[in-house]
Amino acid sequence: MLTAAVWFSCNNNKKTDSQTDTGPIADNDIRGYLSALADDSLTGRKPFTEGETKTINYLAAQFKQIGLEPANNSSYFQDVPLVEITGTPTAMQLNGKTSATLKPGTDFVASTRQELSSVEIKNSPLVFAGYGVVAPEYGWNDYKGLDVKGKTVVVLVNDPGFKSGNRTLFHGDTMTYYGRWTYKYEEAARQGAAGVLIVHQSEPASYPWSVVNTSFSGSKLYLQQDDKHLSRCKMEGWVSEETAKKLLAGAGITEDMRAYARKKEFKAVPLKTTTTISIVNKLKYSTSHNVAAVLKGSTRPDEYIIYTAHWDHLGIGQPDAKGDSIYNGAVDNASGTAALLAMAKAFKNAKEKPQRSIVFLSVTAEEQGLLGSEYYGSHPLFPLNKTVGNLNMDALSPDGESKDIPITGRGQNDLEDYVEAIAKEQGLTVEADPNPWAGGYYRSDHFNFAKVGVPALDMHTGPDNKEHGREWGTKQADTFNAEHYHQPSDNYTRDMDLSGMTQTANILYRIGAKLAGETTFPQWKKNSEFRAIREKSMAGK
Numbered sequence: 389m390l391t392a393a394v395w396f397s398c399n400n401n402k403k404t405d406s407q408t409d410t411g412p413i414a415d416n417d418i419r420g421y422l423s424a425l426a427d428d429s430l431t432g433r434k435p436f437t438e439g440e441t442k443t444i445n446y447l448a449a450q451f452k453q454i455g456l457e458p459a460n461n462s463s464y465f466q467d468v469p470l471v472e473i474t475g476t477p478t479a480m481q482l483n484g485k486t487s488a489t490l491k492p493g494t495d496f497v498a499s500t501r502q503e504l505s506s507v508e509i510k511n512s513p514l515v516f517a518g519y520g521v522v523a524p525e526y527g528w529n530d531y532k533g534l535d536v537k538g539k540t541v542v543v544l545v546n547d548p549g550f551k552s553g554n555r556t557l558f559h560g561d562t563m564t565y566y567g568r569w570t571y572k573y574e575e576a577a578r579q580g581a582a583g584v585l586i587v588h589q590s591e592p593a594s595y596p597w598s599v600v601n602t603s604f605s606g607s608k609l610y611l612q613q614d615d616k617h618l619s620r621c622k623m624e625g626w627v628s629e630e631t632a633k634k635l636l637a638g639a640g641i642t643e644d645m646r647a648y649a650r651k652k653e654f655k656a657v658p659l660k661t662t663t664t665i666s667i668v669n670k671l672k673y674s675t676s677h678n679v680a681a682v683l684k685g686s687t688r689p690d691e692y693i694i695y696t697a698h699w700d701h702l703g704i705g706q707p708d709a710k711g712d713s714i715y716n717g718a719v720d721n722a723s724g725t726a727a728l729l730a731m732a733k734a735f736k737n738a739k740e741k742p743q744r745s746i747v748f749l750s751v752t753a754e755e756q757g758l759l760g761s762e763y764y765g766s767h768p769l770f771p772l773n774k775t776v777g778n779l780n781m782d783a784l785s786p787d788g789e790s791k792d793i794p795i796t797g798r799g800q801n802d803l804e805d806y807v808e809a810i811a812k813e814q815g816l817t818v819e820a821d822p823n824p825w826a827g828g829y830y831r832s833d834h835f836n837f838a839k840v841g842v843p844a845l846d847m848h849t850g851p852d853n854k855e856h857g858r859e860w861g862t863k864q865a866d867t868f869n870a871e872h873y874h875q876p877s878d879n880y881t882r883d884m885d886l887s888g889m890t891q892t893a894n895i896l897y898r899i900g901a902k903l904a905g906e907t908t909f910p911q912w913k914k915n916s917e918f919r920a921i922r923e924k925s926m927a928g929k
């Protein structure tokens with residue numbers, strides 16, 4: 389997964405693998421797949437490596453053996469054309485009210501996804517556009533009356549609700565999609581700006597400048613686009629808070645910039661300063677693959693429920709203290725992929741065949757920015773307005789069963805009510821996202837379904853461990869984040885407790901089975917930012 393995982397590893401708590409009445413999947417159904425996917429022979433499952441070939445062939449072979457049909461005509465594979473762009477920016481020159489030469493990596497990061505050997509921005513006027521948000525459902529438009537052609541917009545991260553003390557302003561502290569950096573870039577491009585710079589602040593971003601620096605410098609993978617990304621801004625980047633403060637002070641704004649931009653009457657402010665920068669690119673084109681199989685529904689085969697789990701991880705990299713350099717990603721995300729296969733088998737072997745079709749989709753390049761699922765969203769194998777819902781599995785817990793079920797970004801859609809019904813039956817509690825301001829809902833593959841209007845759900849087991857309690861569970865999760873998340877030590881071990889993965893898989897199985905037997909479609913909640921997209925899509929527009 390892209391975010392810090394909430395789960396931990398390493399325990400010697402053995403459990404018997406037994407079938408329960410909570411669902412048809414047992415620990416042993418997951419174990420074989422998990423150990424195979426996290427094996428060293430798959431070399432960390434990185435896109436474009438031998439590890440990819442082995443992984444996708446393994447997945448296709450398993451789908452075939454289970455008896456599922458290929459989802460892409462006669463193929464289990466969907467090509468995902470990618471471009472790797474390695475951009476090197478010059479220093480950024482500021483002229484006007486604020487004059488300075490900004491250093492890349494320290495004062496700003498900048499790149500371009502325009503597939504060109506170089507781009508240049510010359511004397512582009514800087515404009516402070518608040519949060520850079522156009523959200524008709526909240527009556528909010530930071531670009532109102534603003535012509536940004538040729539200009540570079542400076543915008544804040546997160547959304548106006550964050551730390552406003554007002555729970556009805558956007559979603560209060562819970563980040564909406566309008567708060568994500570990806571949105572800021574997209575909106576600036578829609579407005580026709582030449583460049584966009586996000587002001588980095590650790591609190592609303594939920595990560596320090598160092599993360600911005602490592603994530604946005606060097607090479608990045610993108611989906612290939614027909615227009616070569618020429619509709620995107622020439623420059624996309626971030627500036628340090630210190631730089632932004634100087635720029636704003638130059639335009640007479642000395643009060644807290646978030647408070648300033650949060651005002652209902654906010655209007656964009658010209659910063660009386662221009663920016664000049666160029667970026668030189670190295671481009672490399674390659675193709676990775678999603679893997680997909682389908683179990684046709686018995687009575688409504690043209691309506692689909694899609695399970696997703698990303699197969700990719702980080703490959704071979706820096707060795708750790710023990711000399712291990714293979715990033716096997718047992719938890720992240722061999723666990724979800726193994727659960728996907730176990731689920732496929734359970735649906736295939738169920739006495740009662742599902743009435744709607746069930747799709748099992750293992751996507752690529754999640755770790756590179758949710759690219760496989762983004763490609764699926766724009767090139768769906770089945771019509772989106774016939775897709776009932778998406779159930780995603782990313783980094784399932786190796787800590788055993790829990791008494792609580794956290795739903796990522798709770799409050800989005802009706803699929804959460806299905807979780808609640810099952811939880812009630814089993815005496816479990818459903819919990820909100822523990823860090824709603826971090827925008828977890830926008831950080832795994834289900835988000836790319838939400839983005840095209842398909843109700844999507846991401847859930848896990850929580851820290852309140854059934855056997856050892858909450859304190860122990862929380863500590864285990866913290867240990868995983870600190871020591872094993874995105875490290876070579878995210879390994880499979882034979883004594884790993886799989887009952888938590890099985891618990892998640894069974895709950896998601898039961899949701900899918902219920903959806904498959906219904907004729908209705910789950911909806912987005914009233915205040916969800918994805919509701920309007922779905923309504924349009926269902927109306928065939």
Ligand SMILES: [Zn+2]
Nearest residue numbers: 389390720755
């Ligand atoms: Zn990850």
